[in-house]
Amino acid sequence: MADTLASSPVSDALAPGKPIVEFQDVSIGFDGNQVLDRVSFTVLHGETRILLGPAGGGKSVLMKLANGLLEPDSGVIRIFGRDLKDMSKREIFEMRAHIGMVFQESALFDSLNVENNVAYRLEEEHVDPVQIHNRVVEALQFVELEKAIDKFPSELSGGMRRRVSIARAIISRPDLILYDSPTGGLDPITSNTIIELVVKQRDVYHTTCLLITHRLQDAFTLATHRYNLDHHRMEPIPNNGIAAETMFLILNEGKVVFDGTTLQLTHTQDPWLRRYIE
Amino acid sequence: MRFISPEAYAKSVVASVQEYSLLCGRAIANIFSKPRYIADTFTQMDSIGVGSLPIVVLTGFFTGCVLALQAATTLQQFGAVNMTGRLVALSMVKELGPVLTGLMVSGRNASGMASELGSMKVSEQIDAMRALGTDPIRKLVTPRLVATVFMLFFLTIISDACGTLGGGLVSVFLLRLNGGTYFHTAYMTLIAGDVIGGLVKPIFSGFIIATIGCYYGLKTTGGTRGVGQSTTQAVVASSVLIILVDFLVTQLMIGIFGR
Ligand SMILES: Nc1ncnc2c1ncn2[C@@H]1O[C@H](COP(=O)(O)OP(=O)(O)OP(=O)(O)O)[C@@H](O)[C@H]1O
Ligand SMILES: [Mg+2]
Numbered sequence: 423m424a425d426t427l428a429s430s431p432v433s434d435a436l437a438p439g440k441p442i443v444e445f446q447d448v449s450i451g452f453d454g455n456q457v458l459d460r461v462s463f464t465v466l467h468g469e470t471r472i473l474l475g476p477a478g479g480g481k482s483v484l485m486k487l488a489n490g491l492l493e494p495d496s497g498v499i500r501i502f503g504r505d506l507k508d509m510s511k512r513e514i515f516e517m518r519a520h521i522g523m524v525f526q527e528s529a530l531f532d533s534l535n536v537e538n539n540v541a542y543r544l545e546e547e548h549v550d551p552v553q554i555h556n557r558v559v560e561a562l563q564f565v566e567l568e569k570a571i572d573k574f575p576s577e578l579s580g581g582m583r584r585r586v587s588i589a590r591a592i593i594s595r596p597d598l599i600l601y602d603s604p605t606g607g608l609d610p611i612t613s614n615t616i617i618e619l620v621v622k623q624r625d626v627y628h629t630t631c632l633l634i635t636h637r638l639q640d641a642f643t644l645a646t647h648r649y650n651l652d653h654h655r656m657e658p659i660p661n662n663g664i665a666a667e668t669m670f671l672i673l674n675e676g677k678v679v680f681d682g683t684t685l686q687l688t689h690t691q692d693p694w695l696r697r698y699i700e
Numbered sequence: 701m702r703f704i705s706p707e708a709y710a711k712s713v714v715a716s717v718q719e720y721s722l723l724c725g726r727a728i729a730n731i732f733s734k735p736r737y738i739a740d741t742f743t744q745m746d747s748i749g750v751g752s753l754p755i756v757v758l759t760g761f762f763t764g765c766v767l768a769l770q771a772a773t774t775l776q777q778f779g780a781v782n783m784t785g786r787l788v789a790l791s792m793v794k795e796l797g798p799v800l801t802g803l804m805v806s807g808r809n810a811s812g813m814a815s816e817l818g819s820m821k822v823s824e825q826i827d828a829m830r831a832l833g834t835d836p837i838r839k840l841v842t843p844r845l846v847a848t849v850f851m852l853f854f855l856t857i858i859s860d861a862c863g864t865l866g867g868g869l870v871s872v873f874l875l876r877l878n879g880g881t882y883f884h885t886a887y888m889t890l891i892a893g894d895v896i897g898g899l900v901k902p903i904f905s906g907f908i909i910a911t912i913g914c915y916y917g918l919k920t921t922g923g924t925r926g927v928g929q930s931t932t933q934a935v936v937a938s939s940v941l942i943i944l945v946d947f948l949v950t951q952l953m954i955g956i957f958g959r
């Protein structure tokens with residue numbers, strides 16, 4: 423990974439303070455129904471951006487746009503500093519190798535077992551099989567699922583599938599991770615395990631990430647906790663501290679209604695936002 | 701049921717044809733550039749070729765049997781029963797072998813491809829594949845295309861052989877004809893043009909089966925119900941196209957070889 427990174431234009435864009443994801447006046451609609459209306463925001467390197475908003479507000483669509491899976495009707499999307507419109511099909515596929523994505527419904531390949539699902543990208547890159555196996559085990563240990571390595575997706579619970587999906591997204595150590603509702607529809611304990619994984623990824627690898635969630639509680643856990651490497655668990659940041667790299671973006675009816683830090687969000691005067699966060 | 705204007709309908713048809721042509725173009729172009737998914741191609745060859753063998757052998761064999769029975773009763777009236785072998789061989793090699801094999805494999809595999817790719821599409825596995833940096837056309841469509849064209853060619857040969865053999869068995873055991881004469885006339889009657897014509901057809905049919913199956917699979921929307929619809933449409937479209945192209949190729953062959 424390191425050598426492919428060094429030789430690619432992506433590495434130039436990876437420096438503190440540089441924008442990783444940039445949306446400028448992006449609009450998209452389906453069959454005359456406007457889903458995103460002139461959305462603009464920037465995610466800087468190392469930032470964890472939490473995307474909130476009511477169901478059907480266009481969050482998943484926004485995430486697919488960021489990965490080039492959908493094309494906007496208008497506006498500019500820059501990923502790692504490059505406009506997606508200027509990139510050839512092949513360049514987009516190469517760019518995606520630097521992005522890990524966790525789908526809302528996991529989207530595991532149901533014809534492959536957990537090991538091959540997680541190994542998928544490494545196999546595409548023709549990594550040595552022994553190394554692939556070791557890295558799969560390592561990634562599955564990260565999500566605490568090493569026992570399920572031989573199972574098929576149909577034999578897993580929803581929470582396990584979500585975690586396999588996370589393992590598949592992080593195995594190639596991507597420079598940007600897109601989590602689409604990783605805790606959706608899960609019980610509080612499993613949700614917490616998953617949020618802990620996200621915090622671990624943030625504090626151990628400092629990966630830029632974009633995370634959709636419906637649970638405000640998860641969002642605030644992310645903002646107020648850190649990963650303790652010595653005890654291998656998440657702990658609250660002392661003195662009511664807040665993780666500075668965690669930022670919020672709130673969408674409602676296709677428009678950005680909030681873009682700022684945790685403190686700005688908790689001190690907002692906007693009546694709709696107040697109602698939403700309470 | 702929503703009615704749409706003829707103009708919108710025409711536009712949607714043109715758009716589909718364009719999309720289909722693009723898919724075919726890309727699937728073919730991918731053969732000539734890396735990365736190639738050789739292992740996937742072999743898996744598909746196994747499932748399409750080996751998997752279709754029983755159905756192709758059986759349909760070919762019994763078609764030959766029926767042809768022999770039918771031909772013999774008619775030929776008897778003209779005192780030309782000895783021509784049975786000739787008739788069976790010509791019909792099998794030129795027409796029935798290629799078309800029936802194409803239709804059988806289309807029913808089995810165009811539907812299989814449409815439903816497999818369709819389920820992957822509606823469960824976002826196709827998007828996941830793209831998100832993991834793989835071009836689904838390269839990984840899913842091209843191997844199926846190569847495998848179907850390659851295997852259908854050989855399945856057609858097998859079907860032709862089984863048909864001729866079936867006709868022979870019926871002639872010998874039911875019609876009490878001379879086996880030697882049957883196979884001799886069957887063999888002597890075929891000229892290069894017949895064989896070439898009969899073997900060009902499966903190349904087209906294979907192409908149609910794979911591309912139509914994948915096209916309908918990849919454009920599936922609307923959940924499980926959508927998968928069912930795509931599957932049906934894929935079989936209908938590929939069967940009709942196979943027969944249509946059969947007609948065109950036959951015309952062309954008559955133009956070239958004179959029969
Ligand atoms: N492929 C598509 N075709 C047509 N409409 C779509 C498509 N994808 C999304 N939409 C529409 O876009 C809107 C936003 O969908 P999206 O999935 O982004 O919502 P969301 O914010 O992720 O919701 P949730 O929180 O429930 O996941 C919805 O009204 C949906 O109907
Ligand atoms: Mg969503």
